[in-house]
Amino acid sequence: MTALAKLTTVELKLLAREPGSLFTVLIPLFILVIFGSSIEPGDTVLLPMALAIAVGLVGLYMLPTTLATYRERGILRRLSTTPLRPGNMLAVQLLLQLVLTVVTCGLLVAVGVNVLGARPPGAVWAVVVTIVLGTAAMFSIGLLIAALAANGRSANGIGVLLYFPMAFLAGLMQPVDQMPVLLARIGAYTPLGAFRQSLQDVWTGGAPSLPLLAVMTCYAVVLSVAAARFFRWE
Structure with missing residues (x-):
C-alpha cells in the first residue's frame, strides 16, 4: 500500500468516527422524514431542499472545520517534511468530503423516493x-473559510454564521413565495439559493437554468482562486 493510500485509509477512518459526519447525514434525513410524512406523493420541493441542506452542511461545516483544525494542530506543517506534502492531505480531504456528500445525497434520494413517495428526479x-x-x-466557500480562519473553532463559527443566513435566503427555512420579493431575488443569486432553485427546476423535469448554473460556476471559480491565494499551510 502506498503512503497516499495509507493516508486516505486513515483519514477515512477518522471521518467515519467524527460526530460531525453523522450530524451532516442525520440532520437533512431527519428534516426529510419529519416533513415528508405529511407531503403529498410526487412532491418536488422537499427532497431538493434536503439535498441542498446536506451539501451546505458539508461545505460550510465539515470541510472548513477539518482543514483549519489540521493547520492549527500543525499537521499540515509536519506533512511538509514528508514525501506526502500538505497538498496531498488537502486533496484527500476534498475527496473524502465529496464521498460524504455523495453518500448523504444518495441516502436522501433513496429514502425520499422509495419510502416517502417523493417524485424521482427528471433528467438524471x-x-x-x-x-x-x-x-x-x-x-469553494468552505475552502475560503479554512484559508482565513485562525483555528478550527473560528472556522466552525464562521461556517455556522454563514450557513443560516444563506439557508434563509435560499428558501430552506421559509418558502420563497412567502418571502419579500427583494429577499427572494437576492437569495436566487447566493450559491445555496441558486443550487436549491436549480435542483427544484430539474427535479420537475425542466431544463437547468443557465443563469443559475452560471452563478454557481462563478462562485466556485472565484472563491476557489481566492482560497488558493490566501491558504496557509501553517
Missing part, C-alpha cells in the same frame, strides 16, 4: 450537473 444528467456545480460552489 441535469441533476448530476446541478449537484456537481452546487457542491463545487459550497466547497
Whole structure:
C-alpha cells in the first residue's frame, strides 16, 4: 500500500468516527422524514431542499472545520517534511468530503423516493450537473473559510454564521413565495439559493437554468482562486 493510500485509509477512518459526519447525514434525513410524512406523493420541493441542506452542511461545516483544525494542530506543517506534502492531505480531504456528500445525497434520494413517495428526479444528467456545480460552489466557500480562519473553532463559527443566513435566503427555512420579493431575488443569486432553485427546476423535469448554473460556476471559480491565494499551510 502506498503512503497516499495509507493516508486516505486513515483519514477515512477518522471521518467515519467524527460526530460531525453523522450530524451532516442525520440532520437533512431527519428534516426529510419529519416533513415528508405529511407531503403529498410526487412532491418536488422537499427532497431538493434536503439535498441542498446536506451539501451546505458539508461545505460550510465539515470541510472548513477539518482543514483549519489540521493547520492549527500543525499537521499540515509536519506533512511538509514528508514525501506526502500538505497538498496531498488537502486533496484527500476534498475527496473524502465529496464521498460524504455523495453518500448523504444518495441516502436522501433513496429514502425520499422509495419510502416517502417523493417524485424521482427528471433528467438524471441535469441533476448530476446541478449537484456537481452546487457542491463545487459550497466547497469553494468552505475552502475560503479554512484559508482565513485562525483555528478550527473560528472556522466552525464562521461556517455556522454563514450557513443560516444563506439557508434563509435560499428558501430552506421559509418558502420563497412567502418571502419579500427583494429577499427572494437576492437569495436566487447566493450559491445555496441558486443550487436549491436549480435542483427544484430539474427535479420537475425542466431544463437547468443557465443563469443559475452560471452563478454557481462563478462562485466556485472565484472563491476557489481566492482560497488558493490566501491558504496557509501553517
